[in-house]
Amino acid sequence: MIAEIPFWQRKHLNEMTRSEWESLCDGCGLCCLQKLEDEDTGEVYHTDLVCGYMDTQTCRCTVYSDRLKKVPGCTVLTPETVSDYHWLPYTCAYRTLAEGRPLADWHPLRSGDPESVHRAGVSVKGKVVSEDGVPEEDWEDHIIHWVL
Numbered sequence: 001m002i003a004e005i006p007f008w009q010r011k012h013l014n015e016m017t018r019s020e021w022e023s024l025c026d027g028c029g030l031c032c033l034q035k036l037e038d039e040d041t042g043e044v045y046h047t048d049l050v051c052g053y054m055d056t057q058t059c060r061c062t063v064y065s066d067r068l069k070k071v072p073g074c075t076v077l078t079p080e081t082v083s084d085y086h087w088l089p090y091t092c093a094y095r096t097l098a099e100g101r102p103l104a105d106w107h108p109l110r111s112g113d114p115e116s117v118h119r120a121g122v123s124v125k126g127k128v129v130s131e132d133g134v135p136e137e138d139w140e141d142h143i144i145h146w147v148l
């Protein structure tokens with residue numbers, strides 16, 4: 001018997017159901033890092049600060065369904081906009097598939113384990129702090145260089 005080809009290998013991003021699309025998120029939390037952009041060069045710098053709504057233990061948003069009401073500038077990836085977010089990490093499944101690369105072995109869709117992203121060291125778990133209580137003028141002090 002031939003095993004069924006996984007949806008992410010047989011469908012383009014714009015052909016996926018909402019559920020399939022959402023399942024591409026590996027739970028790394030890297031897109032929730034606060035970023036600073038150099039207005040002169042357009043270069044984006046990641047910080048070790050995350051949105052106050054992120055659960056830093058699970059790397060998941062605690063208000064996901066209402067996030068756009070609570071954080072109007074929250075990132076919303078769609079098949080049409082994924083390439084607009086040039087700052088997405090190389091490991092991001094959305095970027096990976098948009099660029100025609102295979103999902104990593106540690107991706108939960110491949111491993112069957114949502115914790116595999118953390119064990120692989122690809123997530124922000126244990127590496128970040130909440131932006132709450134850090135004045136925006138101090139964010140430059142939190143620039144990091146470990147984003148893949």
